[in-house]
Amino acid sequence: MGGPAEFRASTAPVDLIEHAFDAAQAEVERLETRYSRYLDTSLVTRINRSAGSGQSIPVDTETAALINYADTLFSQSNGLFDITSGVLRQAWDFQASAPPPADKIAECRARIGWDQVQWDGESIALPRAGMEIDFGGIVKEYACDAAAAVLKRNGLDHALVDLAGDIACTGPEHKAHPWRIGVCQPGDPDQPLATIGLAAGGLATSGDYQRCIEWQGQRYSHILNPLTGWPAQGLVSVTVLADQCLVAGSTSTLALLMSADSGLQWLADTGLPWLAVEGDGIVHGTIAEHHTGSAKL
């Protein structure tokens, strides 16, 4: 899931912790095996291989709930978040020095469109060959919550799951002391931007400043807008807290896909605690305890 799973727990007997961590690790691996688009045997790979064949692939209830969630995300964002938009990666190479030619982007865009997918709540059919779905931006966050739920069910009421920056906890670190989570400056893991107290729910940060193309003075981030096929031009990094890491992740990803102004408005409207960094380094947010100083870009 793009990095090792890290589990932390306080105040619990060692045998309890060991067993709980094993179970949580197994849960993360289970979700990875099932939903990774890189694994040949995953359900996602099976669905993608069937694209254009007219074949409908039945899915289990958990996958159905994930697809329904993605469907809600699609409709609530008016198509800005689309689980069929992964094909744009075939056009965009972030190791390259320049953006791809417009016709290549257009060719990929023609294969995007969740609204064309046949989904009846139980089975899914991708109508055109070359169409793909992927749960990037959903399943890592969901795995975080699912692993936390496993820890909770195993009796750990003061535990934390960290999947490469997506975080969920089962409760505060200790009684009245929340977990202290450091959020870094975009692109600089050594520079703390803020320390966030997390006592319940989850936290997600979107925006990877490392992966982008700088061309003719213009920065092209890897957050791709499915409606244009071009990188989002708004906020650079967004951190959101919510009852679920999944909702935090979707909220922050949507903010990144919008223009900076709309993104900030969206974040403010959700009423969730958030922190955002604009392209020029300006930090906004409702999360207390910022480190002083501005984001270094």
Next chain:
Amino acid sequence: MRLQLSKLRHRNDGSSTEPIKCRDSHPSLLALTSSALLLPAYAYADSAPDTATMGVRYSEYKEDGIKAQDSFGGDSERYDIDISQFHLLAPLGSEWSVAFDVQQETMSGASPWFVGQSFDGGGKVIMSGASISDNRTSMSLTTRYYFDRGNVGVTLGNSDEDDYESNSVGLDLTFNSADQQRTYTVGLGASNDDLEPTIGTTPVDVAKEEKESRSLFLGMSQIVSRRAIIQFGLSYTLMDGYLTDPYKASDRRPDERQQWVATSQYRHFFVGADAALHADYRYFDDDWGVRSHTVNLAWHQSLGRNFSLIPSLRYYTQDAADFYSVVADPSQQYFADDHRLSSFGAWTTGLKLQTRLDNWTFSISGERYRSDLSYGLYEGDEAPALLSFNRYTIGLDYRFD
């Protein structure tokens, strides 16, 4: 570069463990949240087990033979017991679990029948004929319901032998404090037993008798630090009915017994050593005059990811029942020569090795128990039939995914 902070809409200083509220939140967020909550990871309220576990265990229990100087019949074998156990714990939906346990015991050998006066004034045991053999099958079924702040369970049990049948029912409730640092437990139990002693190699003068017991348990566990947890328990048991041992020649006991037990358990995890200390103490007192103290220490040492080694040491000391004597005196109202009611002390040393591979856990353990009057803290006359035994156990557990 400038730093702008938007007006603080929501304080998140982390001092609250309440879920983050978004009362006036955006309809899109509400739609996302309600859609997310249909995912199975959010569907659980408390901690019902999420996977089934199954285990089998086999133990061999072997008492040391009785020595010639303690017995009228010369050297004699004592009890051997083979014990097979099966355990299954399975979730039923997300809020219920069911546990099923079966235990089968096969006993063979001889046990002390009575103690007679020897020429030197001490007591010597007369053993029962050397061919007692019996099977005991016990079963229990527990159904447990998990809710937000705890769980409640009901247990039904049955134990059956040729000459004995016991039926029991138990109810327990565990409740967590709001800060999750403390857990309270209340338990109630009742059992009704029927005895129908069979006449084998030892004569019995009882046709059919009954006894029953009622018990109450109160417990509390408290997290004392990040690495330590402590538990206390108090229990009271009232037994009523035929409490005499029908297989002893000189045994008459009161038909009521009240027992009080206080327990404490301490668990401390040592990060550097990757080990945990389990230190337990138990005090027992009853209205027959029996008192006892038990101290149990175990060191759970992890060895890499897959192994753990658990050495343990237990000390036990007991004061005799008021009506105990080395050689029973049938002229008294109550009398017994049962070594289990005498004053003695006992040491148990044990070692257990446990290894885990994927979903399997394998364990092997051995125990040595030795008892003697001189080990104990209480005065008394030494029973000639005090026990020593070895016990070996192997176990295999499997966790279903």
